[in-house]
Amino acid sequence: MTKGMWKLDALSGLLCIATGIFVGLSLDGATEFGGWLSQWQTLVAGALAVGAAAVTVLQMERTDIRQQTRHIELVRLGLRADRLTMLRLRDVWLDRLVAQADAIIPSLATIDQATKTTNDYSPIELNKAMGAFGYSFWRFKEILEDPLYEAAKPLFDGPATTAARFSDQSIQAIRELNGPLSAFLNFNQGPAFGYYADAAETVEKYWGLARGVPAAVQRLAAEIRRIAALYE
Template structure:
């Protein structure tokens, strides 16, 4: 028989003899402290379970964070072409529209600054507005007709697009009104019968012209504010 087999046999025999003497003591100790041992086992099991749960939660949080980063990177990549197109559409157009708005800042004071004359107050008001601000309304048309601006219009939200459409319509009507009045303001220009008809119906014409001019003045700051909101919105989506 091999030596390690003999050693194993001896160890088993000695263990059996010791168990005969120790087991009653061990059994009595277990019986005495059974409640404590059970409680400690329960606490240990709970601690182990909590540790496993915390580890699982940390893994899930890291996974969610990584997924969120990948999602934002994907969105950013997808939005980058649109963002560049919007940026070209808005700049320097916003700044140019702001400058035009500044040039129009005293529009509502025209009535108190009218030069004396034989014509009616309404006639002189429209004449002064035409002379002062016709170039400003021309500038509005030029800015809104720029190719880089028109290419980005499809990316604007509905409110911005509505303000833009209304401003273009009102501004075109304003330019037509101011041009017509400037042509009729000189008694020696144009067709006599046409000017006579204009003068005769001027009260009605004035109300119509005054409406489209003031509507244009009100829409310009609304469009600027909406374009600035669009700019901020795309910047937030990219960040």
């Protein structure tokens, strides 16, 4: 029993006993006390009613206290779960995302050079870069579909949500460019000979986003670290 609550239970019991005695004696005016009680029964009944009301209020307050305590416990459990989610996202998941973004930086540089020149690049190196570039989307997709990332998203605030959305859009641009970028560059001949109007339009639309994947991921990483720090 909660400390102090036994007093309230004892008071409730005494009021019940007093009420029983009052009712019994009020029905029997033969005794001296019964006569006195009969004379003052209205006042006594009022006092008992006030006492009963006070006990009822105290009982309700005790119930409210218990509910509030339970609510606080649930909130603490929820915060503990949120804390574990954010710290795991930062300490485990985020390293994979950043490592993948860093891994495609050389490929992005090679492709970017090829989109700006006609002959000043190695077709072999470009082929390797395009292969790594195309495959990176599926690696990113695997990382972003991790249930841990999905569980953490509701904990993001405005800036973090914006950073996550921009990062997702940049990574999605890699997929949009897979075919059109190959047609635009036409690996063995360079952009001057492999130019297709629709491919060029797609490259113009998405290449800036795809080229910015490392920066977008770093921005998201900074936001995740900031939020995770709030839970420490």
